[in-house]
Amino acid sequence: MESIIVWALLFLLINHALLLPFSTACSNGDCQLLDSCSETSDCGSGLYCGNCPAMNKNQPVCTRGQATQVTNIINGLAFNKYTWLVTHNAFSIVGEPSLTGAQRVTFYNQEDSVTNQLLNGVRGLMLDMYDYNNDIWLCHSFQGQCFNFTAFEPAINTLREVEAFLSSNPSEIVTIIIEDYVRSPKGLTNLFTNAGLLKYWFPVSSMPKNGEDWPTVTDMVKNNQRLLVFTSVASKEADEGIAYQWRYMVENESGDGGITPASCANRKESHNLNSRTETLFVQNYFPTIPNQSEACKEHSTSLIDMVNACYRAAGNRMPNFLAVNFYMRSDGGGVFDTIDRMNGRSLCGCTTVTACQAGAPQGTCKDTHAPVRTPADSGGGSVIMGSFNFSASTPSASSHSNRLHFGVFVLSFLAGVSL
Numbered sequence: 001m002e003s004i005i006v007w008a009l010l011f012l013l014i015n016h017a018l019l020l021p022f023s024t025a026c027s028n029g030d031c032q033l034l035d036s037c038s039e040t041s042d043c044g045s046g047l048y049c050g051n052c053p054a055m056n057k058n059q060p061v062c063t064r065g066q067a068t069q070v071t072n073i074i075n076g077l078a079f080n081k082y083t084w085l086v087t088h089n090a091f092s093i094v095g096e097p098s099l100t101g102a103q104r105v106t107f108y109n110q111e112d113s114v115t116n117q118l119l120n121g122v123r124g125l126m127l128d129m130y131d132y133n134n135d136i137w138l139c140h141s142f143q144g145q146c147f148n149f150t151a152f153e154p155a156i157n158t159l160r161e162v163e164a165f166l167s168s169n170p171s172e173i174v175t176i177i178i179e180d181y182v183r184s185p186k187g188l189t190n191l192f193t194n195a196g197l198l199k200y201w202f203p204v205s206s207m208p209k210n211g212e213d214w215p216t217v218t219d220m221v222k223n224n225q226r227l228l229v230f231t232s233v234a235s236k237e238a239d240e241g242i243a244y245q246w247r248y249m250v251e252n253e254s255g256d257g258g259i260t261p262a263s264c265a266n267r268k269e270s271h272n273l274n275s276r277t278e279t280l281f282v283q284n285y286f287p288t289i290p291n292q293s294e295a296c297k298e299h300s301t302s303l304i305d306m307v308n309a310c311y312r313a314a315g316n317r318m319p320n321f322l323a324v325n326f327y328m329r330s331d332g333g334g335v336f337d338t339i340d341r342m343n344g345r346s347l348c349g350c351t352t353v354t355a356c357q358a359g360a361p362q363g364t365c366k367d368t369h370a371p372v373r374t375p376a377d378s379g380g381g382s383v384i385m386g387s388f389n390f391s392a393s394t395p396s397a398s399s400h401s402n403r404l405h406f407g408v409f410v411l412s413f414l415a416g417v418s419l
């Protein structure tokens with residue numbers, strides 16, 4: 001009798017061991033980067049379940065959705081030694097309800113709230129600001145004017161999200177780059193004052209103007225000067241104490257000019273990328289017409305190639321800001337992995353920042369697998385976590401993933417608003 005039970009148990013065990021890998025390899029948060037998944041809860045922290053039909057990668061895999069908290073690994077260097085993730089048109093969010101009553105007719109660039117972007121590790125926001133409706137609005141527009149069908153929301157709403165983030169995350173530094181169409185006198189000054197952001201303001205007088213390094217991130221945190229704001233209007237530096245972007249930054253061309261393979265032309269307002277007077281370097285990497293379903297492809301190997309091209313074009317200088325659309329979309333590591341590589345190279349001479357070791361000489365690298373598995377692996381300290389609860393359609397997903405059973409899960413994850 002006993003032996004029958006033992007045999008039965010053995011049979012079950014063997015069967016289980018053999019069958020398991022062929023049914024569900026992993027689930028319940030055990031799945032690692034690039035493992036097949038059915039839903040986001042299958043994947044480990046910092047990962048969501050997504051696919052990339054634009055690259056014929058229809059089967060959903062665990063995909064990175066959060067940045068490594070780099071200052072948890074290497075802290076205390078000058079601000080301009082680091083590379084930060086920036087969302088282009090951070091406010092232009094798919095599914096954002098119209099506040100003007102008019103049906104919006106414009107492009108979208110992101111898929112989750114600014115709060116969630118910050119929680120997922122975005123540290124720079126590109127915001128277009130206009131006078132509108134007796135206030136200052138975030139707007140996607142043309143000819144310097146905001147219309148009811150291109151308007152998103154009063155800028156103060158978004159700036160209050162930034163204030164809440166800075167207030168609850170006292171070691172984080174955020175940069176705002178304003179495409180500035182505001183003409184109302186002291187308009188921006190009043191806006192930032194009312195948003196409660198002056199207490200974090202990094203003063204223009206302390207910004208390096210002749211190629212010197214920026215203060216260290218630890219000093220910026222200690223002095224609570226954790227908000228950098230740049231405007232595209234030169235006169236506001238003298239008038240309102242708001243830094244004129246191109247006095248401090250070189251910037252590559254944006255839009256389609258910025259994604260030409262192997263070329264990294266400077267934006268016309270910017271000095272040449274190899275200019276050494278400005279100590280910050282912004283790399284724009286997004287097509288002129290944003291495209292949700294193509295974004296995962298843009299954020300794959302072509303992005304790494306472009307980073308290398310820009311690095312060379314700028315005289316072996318690493319971009320400090322990498323600005324993208326639909327930042328979470330990729331075929332696996334995406335912009336997060338790219339930024340880890342950039343920081344690895346600049347901060348410790350390793351292929352990825354997770355191989356860096358605090359205090360060790362350059363090039364002393366931990367044995368790690370690049371790409372990184374999850375941000376939670378990346379060292380001590382707190383991990384700030386947003387969610388991956390974005391609802392966006394990938395139009396081509398429906399035609400490609402029908403044959404996959406778990407395509408259904410992906411579709412329900414991705415289903416929702418259309419462009």
Ligand SMILES: *[C@@H]1O[C@H](CO)[C@@H](O)[C@H](O)[C@H]1NC(C)=O
Nearest residue numbers: 100101102103146147148149
């Ligand atoms: C939007 O603005 C146009 C003209 O600027 C106006 O005719 C139209 O009524 C406005 N729509 C709404 C819903 O307010």
Ligand SMILES: *[C@@H]1O[C@H](CO)[C@@H](O)[C@H](O)[C@H]1NC(C)=O
Nearest residue numbers: 252253254255257258259264
């Ligand atoms: C800069 O940004 C533009 C715009 O996205 C892009 O087309 C270009 O390839 C980028 N690279 C360089 C080096 O400027």
Ligand SMILES: *[C@@H]1O[C@H](CO)[C@@H](O)[C@H](O)[C@H]1NC(C)=O
Nearest residue numbers: 289290291292293294396419
């Ligand atoms: C996005 O790209 C897809 C595939 O290349 C194309 O079919 C679609 O029309 C594009 N969408 C937009 C809004 O340009």
Ligand SMILES: *[C@@H]1O[C@H](CO)[C@@H](O)[C@H](O)[C@H]1NC(C)=O
Nearest residue numbers: 040113386387388389390391
């Ligand atoms: C996802 O977003 C919706 C709408 O914003 C919200 O109601 C829901 O609670 C969110 N779910 C999670 C898991 O965050």
